[in-house]
Amino acid sequence: MLYKKPSDWTDSQKDRAELLFGRFPDLRTACGLSMGLSRIFENTKDKVFGLANLAKWHEKVRQTGFKAFNTIARSIQNHYQTILNYFDNRSTNASAESFNAKIKAFRNLFRGVKNVEFFLYRLTQLYALLLMPF
Known part of the structure; x- marks a missing residue:
């Protein structure tokens, strides 16, 4: 209420x-x-x-x-x-915050990042579809 x-x-x-x-x-x-x-x-x-x-x-x-x-x-x-x-x-940065949360969750899934280059490569491969306009 x-x-x-x-x-x-x-x-x-x-x-x-x-x-x-x-x-x-x-x-x-x-x-x-x-x-x-x-x-x-x-x-x-x-x-x-x-x-x-x-x-x-x-x-x-x-x-x-x-x-x-x-x-x-x-x-x-x-x-x-x-x-x-x-x-x-009338727009906010909610989409950027949401994407940032997904990155953090992905990073936590592997308990941190040892190879930053490979992490960024995997990140772009997994989330590239989200960033592409249809």
């Missing part, structure tokens, strides 16, 4: 949320901050508005004093120039 937008909640989830948030008001605030950050990336299409919205979100985080969100806000603040590039064409 907490991973879904409140607009997508079923009636029973709405009831459970009210019960949960009534007992733990900090959880309501944390959920609101999390959903607010998601809305920025879903609804903003311009870098300037993205920067303004992220600044407003950062201020809300500062006012709440949640340490976990302060860490996220600091990361966004430290990397805002590259994060704002997302609003240009």
Whole structure:
């Protein structure tokens, strides 16, 4: 329930949320901050508005004093120039991260790499099909 937008909640989830948030008001605030950050990336299409919205979100985080969100806000603040590039064409580096994970898994399969040249050769042979456009 907490991973879904409140607009997508079923009636029973709405009831459970009210019960949960009534007992733990900090959880309501944390959920609101999390959903607010998601809305920025879903609804903003311009870098300037993205920067303004992220600044407003950062201020809300500062006012709440949640340490976990302060860490996220600091990361966004430290990397805002590259994060704002997302609003240009709505793309991330997820595919590169996924490919990097596959390389690490392949390396771990053999418990390390002794011959780097052969490792790179095998890597290109195994994953060349993934990189070829069809």
